[in-house]
Amino acid sequence: MTSPFPNIYQLRRVSSDNAKPCTICYKSTQAVLVSSPDFFYVCESHLKDKQFCTVKYADGEDGKDAEYQSLHEEVRSLDQKATQIQHKIQQRESQLAKVRDYLWKPKDDENQPDLKKQLAEIIKQRDLASAKLEKFIKAYTRYMLDAVFYKSRLQQHSKKIRQQQIVQKLNNGTLFPSIPDLPKP
Ligand SMILES: [Zn+2]
Numbered sequence: 255m256t257s258p259f260p261n262i263y264q265l266r267r268v269s270s271d272n273a274k275p276c277t278i279c280y281k282s283t284q285a286v287l288v289s290s291p292d293f294f295y296v297c298e299s300h301l302k303d304k305q306f307c308t309v310k311y312a313d314g315e316d317g318k319d320a321e322y323q324s325l326h327e328e329v330r331s332l333d334q335k336a337t338q339i340q341h342k343i344q345q346r347e348s349q350l351a352k353v354r355d356y357l358w359k360p361k362d363d364e365n366q367p368d369l370k371k372q373l374a375e376i377i378k379q380r381d382l383a384s385a386k387l388e389k390f391i392k393a394y395t396r397y398m399l400d401a402v403f404y405k406s407r408l409q410q411h412s413k414k415i416r417q418q419q420i421v422q423k424l425n426n427g428t429l430f431p432s433i434p435d436l437p438k439p
Contacts, residue, residue, distance in 0.1 A: 258411055261404045262312050263287040263397045265301070278306070287397060292407050307397040311390070318394050325387045332380035339373045 266286045274295040276283045285298045300306045311318040346369070399407065 257408060259289045259292045259407075260315055261289070261398050262310065262315060263289045263307070263399065265298075265395070265397065266293075276300070287399075289407075292411055294407070301397060305400060306403060307399045310396045310398050311394040312396045313394055318390075322390065322394070325383070325390055329380060329383045329387050332376055332383055336373060336376045336380055339369055339376060343369050343373065 264287070266288050267284050268286060270284060273282045273284045275281065276297045277294045278296060278300055281297055283295050283297045285296055285301075286293050287296055301309075311322040398404075
């Protein structure tokens with residue numbers, strides 16, 4: 255049996271007028287987790303609780319965790335490069351200062367402007383990569399509920415469907431078999 259909705263929930267926020275009690279702790283919250291047709295209100299603080307859910311990156315049912323990893327890795331490696339160059343610049347500057355102090359005259363270091371240019375370029379790339387990562391996180395962050403919570407969502411969903419069917423049958427008058435030969439009062 256395929257499930258009526260996947261265990262991939264997206265966070266939506268409603269206005270403060272539409273805040274409702276959290277499904278878990280009953281505090282008022284504006285955050286809603288949605289995996290259409292299912293949705294429920296939940297405090298955003300619970301989203302960090304690994305016992306409740308784990309973060310996934312996805313577009314619909316297409317996983318995007320690998321893309322997240324590679325964007326994250328790009329930012330990390332550019333950060334590392336920037337730190338290395340900063341280190342080199344500091345080292346050169348302190349060596350230069352020693353030489354300067356020793357000789358009592360300014361000393362040119364031809365590599366220094368080059369390193370600073372390199373650093374500026376790397377920082378520019380890093381900022382671009384972080385902006386891309388942020389945009390990605392905003393667009394594709396999803397939450398996978400812990401198995402117990404997901405099962406309870408599925409149960410609530412089928413209960414709701416059953417209730418709707420009963421209401422429909424009551425409205426149609428088909429819930430109870432008709433008894434044609436009831437004695438007249
Ligand atoms: Zn709560």
